[in-house]
Amino acid sequence: MNLWDWAERLRARAEEAGLSFPPVVFEEVDAEEMAMLAAYGGFPRRYPHWRWGSEYLRYRELYRYGLGRIYELVVNTEPVYAYLLKGNTPLAQKLVMAHVYAHADFFRNNLAFRPIPKDMLNEMAHHAAYVERAMERHGARAVEEFLDLALSLENLIDPHAPYIRRLEKEAPPPQGRLRVRPYLEPYVNPPPEPPREAEEGASPRPLPPRPTRDLLGFLARHAPLAPWQRALLEIVREESLYYAPQAATKVMNEGWATFWHTRLLLPLLDPEEALEFAELQAGLLAPQGFNPYRLGYLLFQEIEERWDKGRFGEEYDRLPLGERLRYERPRGEGRAKLFQVRTVYTDLGFLEEFLTPEFALRRGLIAPKDLDRFQEAKRHLLFRLTNAGYPIVWLLDANYKNRGELLLEHAYEGVGLDLRRTQAVLANLHRLWGRPVHLRTVLKGKPALLTYDGEHRLGTP
Structure with a gap:
């Protein structure tokens, strides 16, 4: 054969x-x-x-x-x-x-893959063709340098963005406009007229209307960029969103x-x-370091066996009636439970629910003498997997102190930022936005404000 x-x-x-x-x-x-x-x-x-x-x-x-x-x-x-x-x-x-x-x-x-487009083979080729044309028109060096800038920010996305459907009613698109990928919008549907200046005394809406993690998308829409630069940001963002469920x-x-x-x-x-x-x-399945193949495989085995045999296995029949009623699991349902878990979980929920001390002992993942350290190790693993291990940053205000500056906030969870990398990211955001960028975080246990306006400064929020 x-x-x-x-x-x-x-x-x-x-x-x-x-x-x-x-x-x-x-x-x-x-x-x-x-x-x-x-x-x-x-x-x-x-x-x-x-x-x-x-x-x-x-x-x-x-x-x-x-x-x-x-x-x-x-x-x-x-x-x-x-x-x-x-x-x-x-x-x-x-x-x-x-x-x-x-x-x-x-x-x-x-479900994590449900809103992800399945035509990315063609879409990646379209992205490649667009970038190649941009290099011909604007110069390879200029495009490469801007791509470096965009790729340095590729993790500043909201991985949940494809799933969000706002309840607010949006005005329908003007007649004659076509639905296209965001990076093609300026070319296929150019604005009908230049935007007008706000009337005197007008109260502008907050920008963004609500805090957002989708910093790359916000910059693609609002930063003072050329159309081809906006398109490159959208390309980087779209590809980052495509890979996000795989990381999760x-x-x-x-x-x-x-x-x-x-x-x-x-x-x-x-x-x-x-x-x-x-x-x-x-x-x-080698038990060396963090092996996702081994951990996932053993957990799925555990789930099938647990739902087939019942929570207590052979000891079940010796339980008092009240305990049976409380803990009884339908027998022979391991396969159905496997498919349910495969459908509705991502790694964080999967490990939070099924990675238990009892499982770890039965499967030889920890020694009995290390049981008291299990919860700490599990918490460390879940933290490592949250947002693919990258810090979570929110954009709070794009008109901070009414000066058109960006105010960001780091979702501090007990682990500080790498200052060298953080300063490089703030500098790149400044290059895109054109005005100072501020980041609230925690340094050495105290609230701090990192600012980039051409030089770095530390302060208090």
Whole structure:
């Protein structure tokens, strides 16, 4: 049976098991192509920037010196595109294909991915074409420098923005205007007339109307920029929002894929393949550092077993009747619970609810002597996963003290900012906004105000 026959066989098994996914297109690529695709975030084309070249060299050298190997790449699109590394053993390719079908199921069904566009293969190519044209018109150096500026702020987005639907009624778009991507708006739907100055004595609305985390989107709409610069900010923002759900579900997504490739493939193995499968699985689930594959896989195993056996397993029948009524779990519902969890959780809720001390002890994640430190370690892990580990910053006022200055606030949670990086970000915001930028935070346990107006200053809010 050739590789593509195996792909069909595994697809049928996945669907029989209850997984649902769009068509999956597999393609074999060599190590050089895989390094390029990995550098481009899984897409065959991205806009030109030195970052991708740097990432390509890193992936290529890791493979060349045997320090890392990318077995597959899968892209959240419809159809789903998955790239297999040429030179993998037949068993490794089968394992990867089963893994990919579970990823495709997760992309389609997890609610975090629901508003994310599935046509990003074409959209990334449109972005690349736009940036290339901008380089021709405005100069490669000017565009590259502005992209550096925009990419330094790519995490200043609201990852929940695609899900927000405001209740306020908005005026319908003027007749004759077309719906297009934000970065094309100035070209397809130019303003009909220059904006008029506010009348004397008018009371302008607060800007922004409410505090927002979507600083990149705010700057794209309101900063004094040329149309092509606004477009580049929108491109960076759109791509950052596309990748945000993947960062928010890393443990679940990889755990789900590992759980299902084991279930789908293991019954189909020949006896001579068992040892190789065990070696691949052991490498994937190695208990070294923070391994999202291992943690997610063990948690999904735990959930299925817990909901199949009931909370107390064999001890259940020895419980008093009152305890049974209180703690009884429907038996045989592990599979249904798995699919429910896959649909409605992201990593933070998933780990908060199911990563318990009892689970950690049963699965050997902690030793009994370390049990008293479990909650602290869990809190540290959840903090690390919140907002992909980046500080949360709110824009409070774009007319601070009625001087057209930005006032930001860091959502301080006990961990201070890296001052060197913070100062660089404030300087870049100043370059975009053109006026001073202020950031409220906490330094050494005390409220502080960081300001950039050409030079950094510390003060009190």
